[in-house]
Amino acid sequence: MKRIEAISMFNVLSTVKVNKMTDELVEIVLNNHLAVHSVQKSLSDAQEALSRRVLEGISDDRQRAHSELETRLKAEKDPQKQAELQVIINDTYADIVEANRKFVKVYNKLMQSDVEVKLDKVERKTFLKGCADAGMQLTPAQLTALAPMFKDVEEAQPADILAEIDELMKD
Numbered sequence: 001m002k003r004i005e006a007i008s009m010f011n012v013l014s015t016v017k018v019n020k021m022t023d024e025l026v027e028i029v030l031n032n033h034l035a036v037h038s039v040q041k042s043l044s045d046a047q048e049a050l051s052r053r054v055l056e057g058i059s060d061d062r063q064r065a066h067s068e069l070e071t072r073l074k075a076e077k078d079p080q081k082q083a084e085l086q087v088i089i090n091d092t093y094a095d096i097v098e099a100n101r102k103f104v105k106v107y108n109k110l111m112q113s114d115v116e117v118k119l120d121k122v123e124r125k126t127f128l129k130g131c132a133d134a135g136m137q138l139t140p141a142q143l144t145a146l147a148p149m150f151k152d153v154e155e156a157q158p159a160d161i162l163a164e165i166d167e168l169m170k171d
Contacts, residue, residue, distance in 0.1 A: 001148055003039060004111040008145040010036040012138075021130040028120040029130075032149050035117050043110065050106055054099040066093040117148075124150040 013033040018026045055063060066089065073085040090097060124143075127150065131138055138146075147153045 001115060001117055002111070003043060003113050003115045005145070005148065006036045006039040006115055006117050007043065007111070009148065010040045012142045012145045015136075015142075016131065017134040017136045020134040025122065025126065025130040028122045028127075028149070031120045035119060039115050039117060046110060047107065050103060050110075054103045054106075055096070058095060058099065062093065063096065066096045069093070119149045121149060121151040124152050 010033070013029060013036065016029050016033075018029055021029065069085060069089050073082060073089065076082045076085060127146070128138070
């Protein structure tokens with residue numbers, strides 16, 4: 001499972017109301033929540049360490065000044081003033097801009113990394129009934145995030161889209 005998928009599952013499981021679920025279902029939900037929580041916790045720790053590393057050597061005052069300019073840029077409605085602020089940021093704080101670019105690049109790679117998570121499996125209908133009994137509604141997107149914990153959901157095999165494109169280009 002990709003780290004981003006485990007984080008999505010953590011976010012959904014954090015909202016599940018277990019108060020009126022069966023003991024068996026409560027145990028499954030809580031065990032799975034704890035399993036993906038460890039992934040979330042390690043990501044949070046890694047995020048802090050990565051931030052410290054990429055900003056190492058850049059003074060707190062420069063970071064604050066850059067942050068204030070970024071806030072002004074986001075609040076600015078006038079495109080001309082936005083462009084002026086962006087030039088100031090790019091010229092004056094090129095080191096921080098580069099550090100932020102590096103942070104995003106590494107963070108995105110972290111999110112796409114595979115992680116091993118041991119999940120307790122449950123029938124999807126059983127889980128949905130437990131949620132209904134607890135007065136909770138789930139969206140299809142939330143159910144998709146939880147799919148790895150369902151016994152009756154097969155993992156989709158990635159399509160070989162490049163081979164399909166090659167085949168279509170032959171005409």
